Amino acid sequence: MRHIGYILLYTVLAFVAVFQIFPIIWLVLFSLKSNQEIFAGNPFALPTDPKWDNYLKVFEGGVGTYFWNSVWITVVATGLTILIASMATYTITRMHWKFSSLVLGIIMIGLMIPIHSALIPLYNMFLNVHLIDNPLSIIITYTTYNLPITVMILLGFYTTIPREIEEAAIIDGSSIHRMFFQIILPLSAPILSTTVIINMIYNWNEFVFVNTFISSDAFKTLTVGIQNFIGQYMTDWGAIGATLVISVLPIIIAFLFFSEKIMEGITASAVKG
Amino acid sequence: MNKIMSNKWIIFLYTFPALFLIGVLIVVPLILSGYFGLMDWDGISAMEFIGLENYMVALQDAKFWESAFHSFLLALFSALSLILYLIVALILASKIKGANLLRKIYLIPMLLSSVAIAQLWIKVYNPTNGMLNSVLIFFGVENPPNWLADPDIALYAIFIPIIWQYAGFYILIYYAALKNIPQSLIEAAKIDGASPVQIAMKMKIPLIMNVIKVTIVLSVVGSLKYFDLIYVMTGGGPNGASEVMASYMYKLAFESYDFGYGSAIGFLLLIITLIVTIIIRKLTATKEEIQY
Secondary structure, three states, X not given: OHHHHHHHHHHHHHHHHHHHHHHHHHHHHHOOOOHHHHHHOOOOOOOOOOOOHHHHHHHHHHHHHHHHHHHHHXXXXXXXXXXXXXXXXXXXXXXXXXXXXXXXHHHHHHHHOOOHHHHHHHHHHHHHOOOOOOHHHHHHHHHHHOHHHHHHHHHHHHHOOOHHHHHHHHHOXXXXXXXXXXXXXXXXXXXXXXXXXXXXXXHHHOOHHHHHHOOXXXXXOHHHHHHHHXXXXXXXXXXXXXXHHHHHHHHHHHHHHHHHHHHHHHHHHHHOO | OOOHHHOHHHHXXXXXXXXXXXXXXXHHHHHHHHHHOOEEOOOOOOOEEOOOHHHHHHHOOHHHHHHHHHHHHHHHHHHHHHHHHHHHHHHHOOOOOOXXXXXXXXXXXXXXXXXXXXXXXXXXOOOOOOHHHHHHHHOOOOOOOOXXXXXXXXXXXXXXXXXXXXXXXXXXXXXXXXXXXOHHHHHHHHHOOOOHHHHHHHHHHHHOXXXXXXXXXXXXXXXXXXXXXXXXXXXXXXXOOOOOHHHHHHHHHHOOOOHHHHHHHHHHHHHHHHHHHHHHHHHHOOOOOOOO
């Protein structure tokens, strides 16, 4: 009886796993097939003769530019967010001043609001300062909109740093700047790495800001770029599949290496809200 | 020590960048959205003040209410699907071998961009060559549905990839909360002869109620903001059958160039989101925190 119960439970879990993973496996399979094979054959069959040409075609079509834009914009915006969020979290949690909880409240507004409500005014602001179709608009928007979640993840860690560390540093004659950059930041490396990876995933996957603020192919990131591509390859399933695989592969690889960090960051960013 | 740690100049220097960016790029635009909503404006020529006209029009705009209804429907589905995620998490947290690997597998779709998910599911739903209909045809279904092109089905068809995307996220959160319950409590209940179902219903679920409440807020508020996936998958179609508030607002502004009216809809979206958040927080508020 107990045995049958467990078999049932494992069946449920296995069914969920199959549901979660199968569309992705199917995607990888058809990214290596020709249309003929996709349309005529068994959808879950391995490709008889893997068509790596699909990937080659997509790179020759210019997906590399989008990929590179995604990389550098993600890295720059993540770096800025982490630095600015760390500084703000430091003053809010460690320093003594009257308005710290008010400032924290203002920063946290960003967690509740729908970004679409701010979209038209943002577009208009960037238009007025000639930043439309300029990657700078994307970078500062990403930096800003990821601040609330980053501060939230950092908050818990910063409050647990022992006072004695700061006292010792001050007795040694350290300035606040030195204390922050040479003691606090290195000390918070584990939690910083969590925020880095969460920020990178968010930035890598962002769509609506790029779609609204950027019109030149030269500045588009992968999320918007693949939209173009897919329009272009309307009926070429293999090429579409290859484009999608290229766009999700970096995240999957990151997950293989940093799954614990990613899960920690996702849990922290959700539950404390 | 105290003097150094309350140095006003340092506090200003360290806090200003965050406050400035959030003020200029989040707070001000939200206020401006309400203000632009008072204008007749195509985004290019000068604005013309028309008072509350846009808001009055919105209240009578059947398309707006339809999109709001779709958003609420998605919010309802999302909240209900939490029950499924909770059941899976309860199973997963009950001494299952490979639980750690399974929750990682469950989480993978959550990491992909909504655009990639949308494009992948467009292919899954492809009426003739998609994964879903290939399987249905294999099992002898004669005329499998034309999922995304059928106005009666499109919204429900979109909800499946939404479940696919978020299942791992909620399972992960519930799993972490369940693993935090002290094992001694469960053991004591077992010795008293409680069945696994009783333990789940009477102990585990009440003990993680605070986390469940947070997830209800997250899923409902998140649903009201859905955009990327729907915009890419159907563009709100066919014929508005899957239009939601955010996609309606986006189309008004950036496809019809009705920036004034779009801003008004955007502002209403903000107000509705805030009201719903407050209502759900009130409904799920507890007088006393559960201690264990």
